[in-house]
Amino acid sequence: MNINKKTHQKFIFLGVAFLLGTLSIIAFRFITYRSTDVHYHANFALYINGRRDELKSFTFYEEVSACTVHDSNNPKIRVHMHDQNNGLVHVHAEGATWGYFFANLGYTLGDKLIGTDSVFDKVENKGYTIYADGKDGKQLSFILNGKKISNIANVVIRSEDRLLIDYGKTSQEKLDQLFATVPTDAHKANTERDPASCGGGHQATFLERLKKSIYH
Ligand SMILES: [Zn+2]
Ligand SMILES: [Zn+2]
Structure with a gap:
């Protein structure tokens, strides 16, 4: 194993670790999501x-x-x-x-x-x-x-x-x-969801929750 390959592996490891870290933060936010919009x-x-x-x-x-x-x-x-x-x-x-x-x-x-x-x-x-x-x-x-x-x-x-x-x-x-x-x-x-006005007290959809978990 030469040095280049080792460095390369290290970068992959760091990349994966970073990705996992980010994903777990998003997952945490998603699970603990509470709508902050007062309505x-x-x-x-x-x-x-x-x-x-x-x-x-x-x-x-x-x-x-x-x-x-x-x-x-x-x-x-x-x-x-x-x-x-x-x-x-x-x-x-x-x-x-x-x-x-x-x-x-x-x-x-x-x-x-x-x-x-x-x-x-x-x-x-x-x-x-x-x-x-x-x-x-x-x-x-x-x-x-x-x-x-x-x-x-x-x-x-x-x-x-x-x-x-x-x-x-x-x-x-x-x-x-x-x-x-x-x-x-x-x-x-x-x-109930109020179609004509501001959405009633409706629950956030899966996508809305995901979006808010990513962009916080
Ligand atoms: Zn309203
Ligand atoms: Zn309103």
Whole structure:
């Protein structure tokens, strides 16, 4: 065996060792793969003076591309709505609050006031309006998962939360009735692949997992 052949064998050995090392790292990542993409859903309804804000304008809804572009400079990507579904919130970032969501709609949400863009009063044809708690004996109420709470803006949206925001002279009985109208489709959106919007809570396919294991 001459020196050249020995060196050659050494290189082959190193090459194989490197390849095995790389493959085992990919295999490890593949086996331990956990999706890091945050994507879950919650439900809400907003009533002003007994009328639900239908959020009809297309400007309240994001294109599907908004959920896949990882652009941290665009806060709208973190939490938004799709497909003209006016009661379903899509959360794409850990720690997104209800205040954040309403800010993305162009609304103002505080503990004592809500500012909305919808035209509720066709006679006066008001645009952006602030509704303040206590004005004309009207109250701003927040009911989260059936429980009355005093503030919501800084509360982090959790998966399958149901939120009612109501402004008006509303009895407790009526509040309970309104809370019952808050949609419940967040669970469905979490568990089923949502063809029209951002993919629901679908499991990564074999290829998606492999790709992510290689490119990390
Ligand atoms: Zn989305
Ligand atoms: Zn979604």
